[in-house]
Amino acid sequence: MTTTRITAADDTCDDEGPGTDAPLLLLVESNTTGTGRQFAQRARACGAEPVLLATDPARYPYAAEDGLRTVVVDTADGDALWAAVTALAADARIAGALSSSEYYVATAADLARRLGLAGPSADAVRACRDKSAQRRTLAGAGVPVPRFHVAGDVAEALAAARSLDGPVVVKPVQGSGSLGVRLCRDGDEVAEHVRGLLAATVNERGLSAPGVVLVEEYLTGREFSVEVFGDEAVVTVAKHVGAPPVFVETGHDVPALLPAVQAAALVDSAVRAVTALGLGWGAAHVELRLDGDVARVIEVNPRLAGGMIPELVRRALGVDLVGAQVRAALGGPVGLAGTADAAGAASIRFLTAAAESVLTDVTAAEEAARAVAGVVDTAVYRPAGTVVAPAEDFRGRVGHVITAGATPDRTAEAADTALAHGLATALAAVVPTGAAT
Structure with a gap:
């Protein structure tokens, strides 16, 4: 390594x-x-x-x-x-x-x-990008993971779901941003989703898609990520995930507030996973769920985190993960010591629609969000008049608000407030054509 x-x-x-x-x-x-x-x-x-x-x-x-x-x-x-x-x-x-x-x-x-x-x-x-190979490697190395099976057709997926005895998560073995990840509560849902995944011969980038899927047990514990650089943990992030059956990430808090035992378990599982996979250069984004005090690895991404997490880390800790990755690629030493002027904590909340909606007064919504104490950045990604549907994956997020402050609980509260009473006011329900006004 x-x-x-x-x-x-x-x-x-x-x-x-x-x-x-x-x-x-x-x-x-x-x-x-x-x-x-x-x-x-x-x-x-x-x-x-x-x-x-x-x-x-x-x-x-x-x-x-x-x-x-x-x-x-x-x-x-x-x-x-x-x-x-x-x-x-x-x-x-x-x-x-x-x-x-x-x-x-x-x-x-x-x-x-x-x-x-x-x-x-x-x-x-x-090998890491193939979630089936990744899971086998981690399980073989004794790193805690959910129970899982790899399936190449509907029959295999149904058998896997029955053996796991409960709701299961079905996902493609390659992908990003929760694309194709879905909670299936019964055999009909498993079969329908697997057929859809296996019918796709290319992914959203036009690259060849493997003809297998991952079927895993559904863990209900809180979700976190550990941002690893080299073979050291930089920070643990608390993740907010939307309602099933999809798993859209709706926010993050940096750093995560946790009991010491759980914090140590998350870091231990993350670093062991990176080591077992033969990584250890540059950034790795490790996603985990707590199962009691056991931290089970959901997946390891051999890259920087998405979802604006590097920006949260920069504001909260004064650590520039993007700059570190660039310097590592250029062959230079990497400094990950934080800066004294860092805020201490940062949060982000993403704007998503609960039902089909239209973006109305975007400018006023952003101004209302920025008026909340602690808000340091806000954006709506699409212009007024755009019709948006409920998010199925990261592509359904239509805006964000970022807060910074002394503690994660304060930044989380400010982000929730700025989203609910600021950005969310840009969304108005779509009135069906012909409906009474």
């Missing part, structure tokens, strides 16, 4: 920007929300020129808005991607390769290996 060097150094770069002969940091695709833009910003602050390699750069509006250098290439075609990288290397030194997207972390790791640069084990990342 390759361990990222963690030092007590200042965790910011010089912020002088790249020079004319700056080395390149290759960014293979990006996530569509959250930290994608920040990866490029941190690269520039560290004196490197970010270069986005993407099949369709227009998928990421920030690239054009920020004047990001882009190379159009089929990132699913290994030969084409390598040819593009070789062409770049003919004119400039390539110093690192990264991806902020779940779907391309293994591709970026492969590039880093071929270039002789810093990065995680591509084989470990690839």
